Amino acid sequence: MNKFFVIYEKLFRTYRPQGWWPILSLAGKKGFDADGYHKGSYDYPWNEQQRFEIILGAILTQNTSWKNVEKSLKVLQEKDLLSAENMEALSERKLASLIKSSGYFNQKAKKIKAMIAFLKSKKPITRDNLLSIWGVGPETADSILLYAYHKPVFVIDAYTRRIFSRIGLCKADVRYEELQQMFHKDLEKNVELFNEYHALIVEHAKAHCRTKPDCEKCPLLSLCKYGRRLKPDLD
DNA sequence: TCCCAGGGGCCGA
DNA sequence: TCGGCCCATGGG
Numbered sequence: 624m625n626k627f628f629v630i631y632e633k634l635f636r637t638y639r640p641q642g643w644w645p646i647l648s649l650a651g652k653k654g655f656d657a658d659g660y661h662k663g664s665y666d667y668p669w670n671e672q673q674r675f676e677i678i679l680g681a682i683l684t685q686n687t688s689w690k691n692v693e694k695s696l697k698v699l700q701e702k703d704l705l706s707a708e709n710m711e712a713l714s715e716r717k718l719a720s721l722i723k724s725s726g727y728f729n730q731k732a733k734k735i736k737a738m739i740a741f742l743k744s745k746k747p748i749t750r751d752n753l754l755s756i757w758g759v760g761p762e763t764a765d766s767i768l769l770y771a772y773h774k775p776v777f778v779i780d781a782y783t784r785r786i787f788s789r790i791g792l793c794k795a796d797v798r799y800e801e802l803q804q805m806f807h808k809d810l811e812k813n814v815e816l817f818n819e820y821h822a823l824i825v826e827h828a829k830a831h832c833r834t835k836p837d838c839e840k841c842p843l844l845s846l847c848k849y850g851r852r853l854k855p856d857l858d
Numbered sequence: 859t860c861c862c863a864g865g866g867g868c869c870g871a
Numbered sequence: 872t873c874g875g876c877c878c879a880t881g882g883g
Contacts, residue, residue: 643864685865691881692864726880730866760866780864825864834862 626792627809630843631816634823637842638830641822644677644770645689647696648705658693665815669771672706675742677771679705681763682734683725694724707739734758748772761799769821773814777806778821782828789832791848 642660646669650659661667669677676696683692696705698721704710710718719732737757746752753764761779768774779802788795793802810816831841838850845851 681864684863686863686878687865688863688881690863694881724880726863727865727878728880730878734866758866762865766864778864782864821864828864 625809626846627806630790630846631810631820631823633842634827635819638823638826640819641826643818643822644680644766646673646676647693648673648676648700665818666773674771675707676705678738678742678767679735681766681770682731682738682758683722685727685731685763687726691724691726695722698722698724707742710735711739711743730758750776761803765803769814769817775812775814775817777803777810777817779803779806780821780825782832783821783824785834786824786828786832786843789836789847789849790843 640662642656642662642664645659646655646661646667647659649655649661650657654664655661667673679699680689680692680696683695699705699710702721704713704721713721715732715736718735719728722728722731722735725731734757738759741752741756748768750764750768753759753767754761759767765776765778768776769778779799783802784793784795784797787793787802788797793805806817806820810820827843831837832843836849838844838847838853841847841850843850
């Protein structure tokens, strides 16, 4: 039995489609809710501006809650700065002041500037090329590849390590590429599946598998090593 | 007041 | 290669 897919199905049945990656500039439009989520649809042919918005979000959300990122994106949207062309003219200092709510604003302004320079270079959007950009690590690169460019790469984050190490499928400090390989090996390389699965992992980490876990009504309790240790009377 | 959030760069061992 | 530190706001 393919454990990774079983877990996906349990999460999907519990939390339903998550509508990732949210596109704020399309919020309220047909197929998009008030926060830009598009539940059950994965194959929007993002144009350059929408891709850029996803890339911005991927950088701004580094170690930061999405709510704080939304605030920054709204500020940028109001100033018509959700395009690489318009943002390029902005000074790094000014950009930093506009994305304050996302935290690490000096670093992130520098990262966004580096990303814009890369996009302008017209180099191919490959994982290696993305990783060569200052401020882009494996999670950010894979988020961009999956959600902006529809490439079938599984995104690993701190939540993925936490959930799957508690379940007992990997160590808590498993290397990024190692855990990613486990997903790639066990799952069909499918963009929609990878899109939804990662989003469901984030939702599950917020709903139950928090730093201090709430195992009581966890949908994965029956197959989780950690949860079963807390509830030995499960069988 | 403290902890955590959809990480990544840098530096010294 | 790996651990430790830095970056910083905002919500619970």
